[in-house]
Amino acid sequence: MTANARNPLSTLKSHLGAACAAAALLVAAGGAEAADLNALIWCDHSDPALLQPFEEANNVKVNVKEFEGTGAGLAIVEQSQPGDWDVMVIDSIDVPRGVEKGLFEPLPEDKLPFADLFAEVKMDKSTIVDGKRYGITEKFGYNTIGFNKTKVDPADMQSLASLTGDKYKGKIAIYDYYLPVIGMAALAIGKKTADLTEADLPALKAELLKMKANAKLVGEVTASQTALATGEVDILVGGGEWVTAGLAKENPALDFSIPKEGAVLWSQSLAMFKDSKNKDMALKFIRYIMSPEGQARLATSSCYWGMPANTKAALTDEQKKTLRFDEQPGFLARAQAYPAPNADLDKKMQDMWTEMLQAQ
Amino acid sequence: MSVSGSNSRALPWALVTPALAWTLAFFVLPFIAMGLSGLTAHEGGGLTLANYSQFFTDPSYWRAMVNSLEVTAIVTVISILLAYPFAWILAEQVPERWQRLALMLAVLPFWTSYVVRSYSWLLVLAQNGVINRALTGLGLIAEPLQLANTRFATVTGFVHFFVMLLTLTIFANLKQLSPSYRKAAADLGAGPVRTFLHVVLPLTLPGIMVGAFLTFVLCIGDYITPQILGGNNELVMPQLVMMQIGRRGDFPLASALSIILMAVVTVAYLACARWLKIERA
Known part of the structure; x- marks a missing residue:
């Protein structure tokens, strides 16, 4: 039992918080079905050009909820039921915050293209906790x-x-x-x-x-x-x-x-929820986002562009020029x-x- | 106790139960949760007053409340000064058959999205916006004025919205005023100005006060307009509340700041209610 759980004030607050969130949860869960994938995302992931190919290929509906700021995102998770969410986009530096709260599932490194990522953006210090990798960098800038x-x-x-x-x-x-x-x-x-x-x-x-x-x-x-x-x-x-x-x-x-x-x-990562009821589909989604095609679509999302973490992203020459793709080694060497x-x-x-x- | 007597007592309760349940679920419970949250430490939980002391001891937090009150006061006064003559013209000068249409046209801006309206103002007030282009084109100014991203822009956006609101409350009050009052004042020798100052204005003060209170409440709690038009060159309370949530998720501090903001609104409400009670007495 945690110190918080022994504190009557926190207990009451928690119960009241849960009661107040009930209506919001009903709304959030209303559109989701068991086969759906529920993703807590930043606005760049809500672009239909990014989601539709995955949905059609896997016959699945991706329900997205946008948030801004890790604190707001984690608050949504805390007010949800375990299993409500499958994947989350999070600031790479904040992956440990989610791990600390026991939210994330370790990612299978052998099933994800880590070898293809720009070495400088793997962010091992943040994405690996106690020897396990909980996040994969998908986009940076x-x-x-x-x-x-x-x-x-x-x-x-x-x-x-x-x-x-x-x-x-x-x-x-x-x-x-x-x-x-x-x-x-x-x-x-x-x-x-x-x-x-x-x-x-x-x-x-x-x-x-x-x-x-x-x-x-x-x-x-x-x-x-x-x-x-x-x-x-x-x-x-x-x-x-x-x-x-x-x-x-x-x-x-x-x-x-x-x-x-x-x-x-800056870099953003994808993480999978420990309590996801759809872990296979969640992993498929992460693999899709990290694929050369998914990376190109994410990098050029209508909400905002950014560098794909995967060096093999299927960007056109013009897109690469706009993102200054070929200058990245020099930029990364000077970035902190x-x-x-x-x-x-x-x-x-x-x-x-x-x-x-x-x-x- | 008769059955019919019992039923007659139960019926009113049955009728108000949905409203009571709604209020309990969506106001009382969230309010208690917010109150408790404001007394909790962000890190580690536990009872604390630190969230409140942060507000009272940190000048930049305190400044946000001062900014909120200043902006709200300016907006309320300007809105009243603009809305009253507008409502007067609508109620007194526009022929009866055109009043409904005129009123509808007056509230037309209500039909557009609040956010879109704010961004539109940003484009109007921008360095390359309509106003600066017109002024430079006419040769009245050499360099564009800094209008957008200022308190002036925030006040302009607010006033545009609240003039409509105040116009409605004042118009309703003016329409309820019996013409006999003005006739009686004229019979007693009062001119139009004296009649307005000593008869019409005092009798329409309740409409002004209700509109002013609504303006106060909506303005002091608004986040969108100062965020879009103010350029973050000064923070008001709702912006400070939102800041605590974004990255850090500091809901206890955000709750404490919200409670303080609610306390100010409550004081304003009590003052307004007391004034209206005195007026009626």
Whole structure:
């Protein structure tokens, strides 16, 4: 029995939470049948162009529920019945959070194309827990500098210092997600993202405030993408191929750089639920997503583009060019890991981010 | 006790039971859950007041409440100032047979999605948007104004929505006003301005107050408009609540912040209810 289970307050809260979630669960489970596959996903997986070929080939319906942020995703799982969900898309660095909660099933390495993945994105430190692999990286990219190359000097975009100088004041948007942008601030002050501690917070805060002073807005995915696409700003701090590649056809002026200080590598993984009632189909789904065809479709999803983790992804030459596929070895060599703070430091980083947002 | 007497007592309860059950299931229970959650530590569980003390001791959290109250107050005042003359024109100047159509046209923006409306405002207020293009085209400004991603943009988006709401409540109040009051005031020598200030306005204050309260409640709890139009250059309370959930899933802190927000709304409600009671007395 856990400490939480002995706590009457937690017990009551848990029961009430379950009662309150009942209606939502009924709705969520309403459309699902035993043969269906239920997937907790990010928006890039809801593209029919990605799901339909799998559904038709396996005569299965994939029920998807989108979420944003690991906390929100795990909350949905906690309020569901065991077995409600089969697979989940999760930040690679957060795979251990799901394992800690006893949610995930180890993946059979011999049945998945690990040998074909870019070596740098296997993320063994996060996806392997106690010798077992619980997640497979499916897509990755960079939080770096996205920009309009007709409005700014691309040479300036080779240094993070240009984000805090006067030249582009008021022409900058900041992507509203504290971890990658704090990672970029760390790179700007010469710190390794993997080594960040509480002692680094004052210097990071000073750097973030300098960025904010130059920024016109701090926006989530759609807002920051819109701002760059409509010319409201010329530079997006934290942007990368996930912003520019999908818009390349309509706006070829949008590009991204990996500055000399480096960039922050983001990656998303697929995990299978331990309590899934459809483990065979869940594994088939993961294998499909990791196949060359599935990888190409996921990489070019209508929601956002990103680099496929599989080097054999069946992308066209044009798609590879847009994603700068051939430059990846160089980019990966200069990229640093996504900050993965412990719970305490995570809280302090988010509070620092709140302070930055409120700064005038 | 007669059977018919027992039935007559049971019937009202039977009729209100669905509403009571609904309220219990979808308000009381969630509210208790939220209250308990706000008293729980995010890491490790256990009773704590840390979530509340975070709000009162961290200036950036406190600032979110100040921002919320400032924005809500500005929106409410501007909306009343715009809605009252609009409702007055609809009720007093537009011929009776056109009033229904005019009212429908007035609330037409309600028919579009709230999110779409906010994004539309973003495009109107953007650097390359309609307003800046018009002003630069007319030679009135040399450089585009920073309109989008500001508090001004948030207030504009809100006012567009709430003017319609207030117009409805004030219009209804104006229509209920008997013409005899104005005739009596005129008989006693009051001019149109004096009649408005001393007769019409006081009698339509309940409509204003009800509309203002609805504006207050909806505005202070809104997440979408400040998120889309404000550019995150300042946070309001609902944004702060959402921040706690996204990555960290800190539901206890989000619950505590929501309870604080509810407390402010409750105070506003009590003030409004008290005022209306005094007015009726």
